Amino acid sequence: MSAAPTAPGALAGPAEPADSASDVVRWAAFGCLLVPVVVVVFGTSVGGAAVPALALVAVTAVCRLLLRRAERPLRARRTGARGALDGGGRRR
Known part of the structure; x- marks a missing residue:
């Protein structure tokens, strides 16, 4: 059995996490x-x-407000971690 073909670059980088608060609110x-x-x-x-x-x-x-407030620190950590990496994926 062969694996299904994937698009070029599909596994190149980590996928963006889904916006769980938006899914819950929907x-x-x-x-x-x-x-x-x-x-x-x-x-x-x-x-x-x-x-x-x-x-x-x-x-x-109220739940939407609380979910957005809880996600703020997580977003800040994610963007801060990305900023600490240079283009090659190595730390500066």
């Missing part, structure tokens, strides 16, 4: 939209579905 926003729809489908009024929707929006906003 899924939370999806939940903020999905929950009221499901609640209405199961018989609650639209006004009654607005309460959990607003609560989810508030929780999502």
Whole structure:
């Protein structure tokens, strides 16, 4: 069995880590939209579905704020480590 061909330079450098806070916020926003729809489908009024929707929006906003604040030191360390390397990947 042969390995699948890879694009030239695909393994040249470390991949950038995914922005996990953005992924979490995207899924939370999806939940903020999905929950009221499901609640209405199961018989609650639209006004009654607005309460959990607003609560989810508030929780999502607070979580986004906390995730961004927690990622700041990590980004600073990553950019600081990159700045300490010269073009050949060696420390200055």
